[in-house]
Amino acid sequence: MIGQSTRDIPLKLGKFDLATSARWLEARMRHPVRRGAMSPREKALADRIKTLKREAGSHSPSAPTLIKLIPELRLRVDACFLSNPYATGLFLEYLQREVIRTGRLRKLLEFYPSQNRVIAGKLSRSIDIPADHLFIGNGAVEIIQAIMHRFTGHKILVNLPTFSPYHEFARADTQVVYNVVKKEDDFRFDPAAYVARVKREKPDTIVLINPNNPDGGYIPHATLVRMLEELRDVPNIILDESFIHFACEGDAYAFRSLGGETDRFPNLMVVKSMSKDFGVAGIRAGYAVMAPARVRELLENGYLWNSSGLAEYFFDLYSRPEFLAEYERKRVHYIRHSRRFFKALSAMPGLYAYPTSANFILVELRNGMVAEDLVCQLLVRRGIYTRTCDDKKGLEPGKFLRVASRTRSENRFVLRAFRDILR
Amino acid sequence: MIGQSTRDIPLKLGKFDLATSARWLEARMRHPVRRGAMSPREKALADRIKTLKREAGSHSPSAPTLIKLIPELRLRVDACFLSNPYATGLFLEYLQREVIRTGRLRKLLEFYPSQNRVIAGKLSRSIDIPADHLFIGNGAVEIIQAIMHRFTGHKILVNLPTFSPYHEFARADTQVVYNVVKKEDDFRFDPAAYVARVKREKPDTIVLINPNNPDGGYIPHATLVRMLEELRDVPNIILDESFIHFACEGDAYAFRSLGGETDRFPNLMVVKSMSKDFGVAGIRAGYAVMAPARVRELLENGYLWNSSGLAEYFFDLYSRPEFLAEYERKRVHYIRHSRRFFKALSAMPGLYAYPTSANFILVELRNGMVAEDLVCQLLVRRGIYTRTCDDKKGLEPGKFLRVASRTRSENRFVLRAFRDILR
Numbered sequence: 063m064i065g066q067s068t069r070d071i072p073l074k075l076g077k078f079d080l081a082t083s084a085r086w087l088e089a090r091m092r093h094p095v096r097r098g099a100m101s102p103r104e105k106a107l108a109d110r111i112k113t114l115k116r117e118a119g120s121h122s123p124s125a126p127t128l129i130k131l132i133p134e135l136r137l138r139v140d141a142c143f144l145s146n147p148y149a150t151g152l153f154l155e156y157l158q159r160e161v162i163r164t165g166r167l168r169k170l171l172e173f174y175p176s177q178n179r180v181i182a183g184k185l186s187r188s189i190d191i192p193a194d195h196l197f198i199g200n201g202a203v204e205i206i207q208a209i210m211h212r213f214t215g216h217k218i219l220v221n222l223p224t225f226s227p228y229h230e231f232a233r234a235d236t237q238v239v240y241n242v243v244k245k246e247d248d249f250r251f252d253p254a255a256y257v258a259r260v261k262r263e264k265p266d267t268i269v270l271i272n273p274n275n276p277d278g279g280y281i282p283h284a285t286l287v288r289m290l291e292e293l294r295d296v297p298n299i300i301l302d303e304s305f306i307h308f309a310c311e312g313d314a315y316a317f318r319s320l321g322g323e324t325d326r327f328p329n330l331m332v333v334k335s336m337s338k339d340f341g342v343a344g345i346r347a348g349y350a351v352m353a354p355a356r357v358r359e360l361l362e363n364g365y366l367w368n369s370s371g372l373a374e375y376f377f378d379l380y381s382r383p384e385f386l387a388e389y390e391r392k393r394v395h396y397i398r399h400s401r402r403f404f405k406a407l408s409a410m411p412g413l414y415a416y417p418t419s420a421n422f423i424l425v426e427l428r429n430g431m432v433a434e435d436l437v438c439q440l441l442v443r444r445g446i447y448t449r450t451c452d453d454k455k456g457l458e459p460g461k462f463l464r465v466a467s468r469t470r471s472e473n474r475f476v477l478r479a480f481r482d483i484l485r
Numbered sequence: 486m487i488g489q490s491t492r493d494i495p496l497k498l499g500k501f502d503l504a505t506s507a508r509w510l511e512a513r514m515r516h517p518v519r520r521g522a523m524s525p526r527e528k529a530l531a532d533r534i535k536t537l538k539r540e541a542g543s544h545s546p547s548a549p550t551l552i553k554l555i556p557e558l559r560l561r562v563d564a565c566f567l568s569n570p571y572a573t574g575l576f577l578e579y580l581q582r583e584v585i586r587t588g589r590l591r592k593l594l595e596f597y598p599s600q601n602r603v604i605a606g607k608l609s610r611s612i613d614i615p616a617d618h619l620f621i622g623n624g625a626v627e628i629i630q631a632i633m634h635r636f637t638g639h640k641i642l643v644n645l646p647t648f649s650p651y652h653e654f655a656r657a658d659t660q661v662v663y664n665v666v667k668k669e670d671d672f673r674f675d676p677a678a679y680v681a682r683v684k685r686e687k688p689d690t691i692v693l694i695n696p697n698n699p700d701g702g703y704i705p706h707a708t709l710v711r712m713l714e715e716l717r718d719v720p721n722i723i724l725d726e727s728f729i730h731f732a733c734e735g736d737a738y739a740f741r742s743l744g745g746e747t748d749r750f751p752n753l754m755v756v757k758s759m760s761k762d763f764g765v766a767g768i769r770a771g772y773a774v775m776a777p778a779r780v781r782e783l784l785e786n787g788y789l790w791n792s793s794g795l796a797e798y799f800f801d802l803y804s805r806p807e808f809l810a811e812y813e814r815k816r817v818h819y820i821r822h823s824r825r826f827f828k829a830l831s832a833m834p835g836l837y838a839y840p841t842s843a844n845f846i847l848v849e850l851r852n853g854m855v856a857e858d859l860v861c862q863l864l865v866r867r868g869i870y871t872r873t874c875d876d877k878k879g880l881e882p883g884k885f886l887r888v889a890s891r892t893r894s895e896n897r898f899v900l901r902a903f904r905d906i907l908r
Contacts (some may be wrong), residue, residue, distance in 0.1 A: 121789065124596055124598070126592060150591065154594065171580075171765055171767040173547055173548060173563070174547045174767065176547065177544070200769075203787070203791075204791065207786070227789065231787050233786070343595065343596055344592075363630070366544065366650065368626075370796075372594070372793065372795065373793070
């Protein structure tokens, strides 16, 4: 049934505008969808998905990988993927207009991009932090690896649940200690208990992700500053702000980064992925703010040409006020309808959704359904890709899934599917 | 004069076909070019170039960086840049046809690319080496850094002159020992003396670049195999084959890689940049062949998403026979006219050109001219960017420059400029 009813509808992943995709989804919502037990064919597909997921270890196979390996799947909504699709569209508009139509693309692909320091100079203009405090990474993940291999010593304290590279990339001689944030407290982070734990445990490196992945929990700016004051003796504090653009304090949509505070707190390293807020995971762009001596130490040991030509172009764009103004509108638009999506999802029967300040929501199944089965049903029957959290340390297996917010019409499609399956 | 006569001619760097650029260069060759002492304006430009070059350390600023920082410069030929421009054109044709026109570009930029192991699987098909022997890098430079930081121990032996990351990226606790290859012997590598030196010096890591950068010297396949037999006790042997596609043994244009020999020699690690032969430095793609245990060790410590979407597309292309067949024609075409270019340059008075098996040639000035001045004259007056080797360890400063082969018409333009200046 899946193969038949969807074969005539082109996969819209590749299109620049989302309108056609939206129309298709709206039409799809009006049609009945098969319910009840899975057919043998659907079961076979589900088994292949489960196997792939297990082989991928602690990271879900990307949607393109999944489609390539199981071509029978018809992917409609990639709600596993944590990025703002409107920002992707904006980047593509600029790229089309300024690079592809003008013939500049050849230059970006043929020649060596600028070195780390040159790109740091561009970034410096847009975030108003001196270039010697900036280290440019081939995605944030390269920076996490660099910090953990070069600055972390005998012991690192990581909250659980967390983004897994923070424990996976630890060197063999680094002990990983976990601070478990409990679901009973809505995964709320307790600053006082945390500071006490750090003082007792004496790690040389601590990691805070704000908002946290995978639960979306947020530590307010003022709380973080107070904690940093109390933790001046910790040699390395990694603050991962990869989702900070989606977190707002107060009534307006402003977000508050601690990137400007590395002079006041020289032990602080702020890590920032550009994949999520700007929707450009495929170009691999990230940066970190840290004390100049740390940046120098990293650059003296490599990272010479670690940005691609497209990543450099992205950082060029990021330094331009007109791009930033347009991006700001996309960001607010996305946050607005993401909030509505999370609110509607939270109201569904049979699940509990944890409070989130990010662009995804952590959902716990409380109707006896197994998370992996729900993920497979959503994918096989509706083409919706969500993420089980069975591989996430600190989360009970079989119960949790993480759902990302996508475009408004995609979110509506996801809500409808949840409603159908859960009722 | 430069500013006036060239302002009306568009910079052709960005175009996909090279025909317009070729026509411009042909026309330019028929016009007289200013000779004699530099004007104050030209001198001022030359001084800015020299300052930039010094600030760049042991790597020349890229042509795009140079143009950005000195916009008065009119770059015509980037003969500093070591890559096959015909291969760039081929890649761009495919990219236009398959990715840009079909709307697949969004997918490449928006989503996470596949992980290292998945891309290794694609590469495996084209080079016929098992995927578990392959480590995919964000350019070869990332791999060099990874090997030197993870596998190299107390002592590394590096030939001089060399590609500088092989000594610059050494860890603080690694001693770098040099084996100087002498210009008096045409930078010829002496295998017997080298093996004796290794046995005496007992480094844990040795580095061979074949063909070597910056002199283009080549060690025949059979010689390398004999050396590897004799050096089985050395824990790590890095063989950098980044220029191997330009080196031919025998009458035909075949080249011989040692990538398939890591089972026979488990201490061997073959490093390969894709930037040179495929003309795609801006996408950052490279790989290494090594024992599976080494690949596993690297992947367990990071390198999770170190390829971009475009790099993954490149490796996709690289596994397709029709692309490889077209590439092969571009490769042979480029080698053919590069050889003619090198021959003509070698016959110029006032310089000595060293024998080369790469796509560049090392030139020693023997007419009393200072290399830096020649480089500045070529750049300011003709828009030709070549590379001084003043920063290269093992080469006498002021005497050497490295000239890359570009398109046929660009090479003719370069020859004419050399002829004009040297006579």
